[in-house]
Amino acid sequence: MLLRAGDVGVLLGGGVLVVALTLWAWSGDRGDTAVIRAAGQVVQTAALTHAQTFSIKGPLGTTQIEIEPGRARVAADPSPRQLCVKQGWLTLSGQAALCLPNQVSLEIRGRAPAYDTLGY
Amino acid sequence: MTPLAIELPVTADDRRIARLAALAIGLTLAEAALPSPLPGVKPGLANIVVLLVLLQYGWRAAAWVSGLRVLAGGLLLGSLFAPGFWLSAAGALVSLAILALARHLPNRYFGPVSLSVLAAFGHIGGQLALAGLWLLPGAALIKLLPVFAAAALIFGAVNGIIVARMLAAPAADKRPPPGIGADGAQAPERTRNT
Numbered sequence: 001m002l003l004r005a006g007d008v009g010v011l012l013g014g015g016v017l018v019v020a021l022t023l024w025a026w027s028g029d030r031g032d033t034a035v036i037r038a039a040g041q042v043v044q045t046a047a048l049t050h051a052q053t054f055s056i057k058g059p060l061g062t063t064q065i066e067i068e069p070g071r072a073r074v075a076a077d078p079s080p081r082q083l084c085v086k087q088g089w090l091t092l093s094g095q096a097a098l099c100l101p102n103q104v105s106l107e108i109r110g111r112a113p114a115y116d117t118l119g120y
Numbered sequence: 121m122t123p124l125a126i127e128l129p130v131t132a133d134d135r136r137i138a139r140l141a142a143l144a145i146g147l148t149l150a151e152a153a154l155p156s157p158l159p160g161v162k163p164g165l166a167n168i169v170v171l172l173v174l175l176q177y178g179w180r181a182a183a184w185v186s187g188l189r190v191l192a193g194g195l196l197l198g199s200l201f202a203p204g205f206w207l208s209a210a211g212a213l214v215s216l217a218i219l220a221l222a223r224h225l226p227n228r229y230f231g232p233v234s235l236s237v238l239a240a241f242g243h244i245g246g247q248l249a250l251a252g253l254w255l256l257p258g259a260a261l262i263k264l265l266p267v268f269a270a271a272a273l274i275f276g277a278v279n280g281i282i283v284a285r286m287l288a289a290p291a292a293d294k295r296p297p298p299g300i301g302a303d304g305a306q307a308p309e310r311t312r313n314t
Contacts, residue, residue, distance in 0.1 A: 002284045006229035010237050014273040017241075022266035030262065049257055069257060 029093040031108030034072040036065055039103045048072060048108075058102030065106055074099060074106055137181055141188035144169040148193040158264070160207070160247060161271045164240060164279060166193075167215075171236055171283045179220055186212045203255060207247045214246030215239045232287065233280030240276025244268045 003011075036044040038056050046052065046067055053075065054065040061078035071089040079101035087097045093110025096118070144166040151165050166189050174182035190212050194200035222230070222238045248268060252261050 002231070002281055002288070003233055004229050004231045006225065007231050007233040007237075007280070010230070010234040011273070011277060014237050014241065014269075014276070018266060018269045018273055021269050025262045025265050070262065 031093040063104040144189040210250040211243035211247040215242035218242035232283040236280025237276035240272040
C-alpha cells in the first residue's frame, strides 16, 4: 500500500500550504521602498530590507516611522486622532499613511508604481 | 622502517553507513548535473537513501548518512564551506529534526510518503530560513516561496512513493547491487524500527 490515510492528509496539507503561500506572496505588489515626506518634501527614502526607525519633525512634534523587512508603519504621532498610527503595517506598493496634522506621510513603493500620481 | 600501526576498529555498522552514504553522495553528484530553472529546486534523490536508512536502520544512521552526504557532496562539487554548502547543511539539519519527530507518527496511517513530504518541506524551509537571514535579507525571497514549496511537495511525494515501492518490493529486489554489497560485510538485518 503506497498511500496511507495520513499520507493523503499530509499531501492535502502540503497542497493547502502551497496555495496559501501563493496567495500570500503573489497577491498585490509588495513594496520594497518607503518614502517619508514632511510638509510635502521627501525627507527620507528607505529600502524595506532591515529594521530601522526614523524620527521626523513636524509642526506638532515628532512622528516615529518604523521600518522592518518588507513592511513599514507610523509607530507614533502627535496627531489627536492617531489615524495614521491605527493604519498599522503597510506592505503593498501604493499604500500610504498620512499624518495630516503633523504634515508627515509614509508611502510604500514597489518596482512598478501602483499609481502615476496621488493628490491629497 | 616501522610499519604504520594505526588501526581504527571498523564495525559492520560503520561499513553499512559508509556504503549507504556513498550511494547518497552518488545521487547528489548525478543530480548536480541536472539543469534546474531555479537554484535550490532539485529532486533531492539522495533523500530517498536517507529515508530508506531511517526506516530500516533508525534515525542515528540516517543522520550519519545525511551528514556525510552533505560534507562529501560539498567536497566533490567544490562548494565546501561556500554559501551553497551551508544552505544544504541547514536544509539537511531541519529535515533531520523534522524526521526525528515525524518518525514517531503512527506507522499505520503515516507511511514513507508523509515522511518524505515533511522532510522535503524541512529541507526547503531550512535553506530558505538561512538564505533569508543571511544571504538575501528582506522581501526578496518571499516571491519565490510558492515555487519552492510546490517543488518540495511534488518531489517529496514522488520520492516518498519511490521509497514506499522499494520497501514493498519483494526481498530479492532489495539485495544491494554487486558493486556495493561485495565488501564482505554481512547482509544487513532488516529491522523496521518505526
